Amino acid sequence: MQSAYLILALAAGMFMPVQAGINAKLAGVVDGAIPAAFVSFFVGTVALGLVLAAMGQGLPLSRAVPGTPWWYWVGGSLGAFFVTATVILAPRIGAASMIALTLAGQLAASMALDHFGLLGFPHIPFDGKRLLGSLLLAAGVYLIRFPG
Template identity: 45%
Template structure:
């Protein structure tokens, strides 16, 4: 199962710059990054709704929805910010620079989340090897951004 999850993560990573390119084209056609972001989110919503209906996933109860902590609703806002920022930054920075910067941010945040085991992640303490690995990846970011 881990091999499948690794492969899916790699595939999603490969599709992200494709998504930004598609959204940037949409932005050019619609004339605004927020409109392009809205189209992206609406299409995503429709796709998820279709899958939920096909799989017959039961809807949560009102009590379950009310029990979600305030921070639990931020994922959608973060997703919208990712789409809109990539729409604005992608065409100016280029795919490689945008995504190595995104990856650098992901590495830093991920290591902190793992170290403290927050948001449901298992605790994976910082170690010299993990820090060296992160620094090597960040060095790669610098080399790509400096071009």
């Protein structure tokens, strides 16, 4: 089962630049990055609604609202920011640079979340190996962003 999770993570990562490219093309049709991100989220919301219906589950909003901390609702806004940013970035800096830079940001935030055990992540201390990995990733971002 562990290998299935690794394959799922790889596939999700492979779809990110594809989604950014599609949404960047869509932005040209719907007059901008924010309208394109809206369409992307709308289509995604409909797709998830169909999956919930196929699974025999109702909309989760009625179960989630009472007593839910306000910051639980921020995830959608962060996703909207990410999608909008990729729509803006993809045609300007290219897929490889966009993904390299967003990956570097994701890794930095992920290591901080792990180190401090925030948001329910297991506590995984920042150490020399993680520092080396970060430096190698930063070097990779530089080489990808400024080839030649």
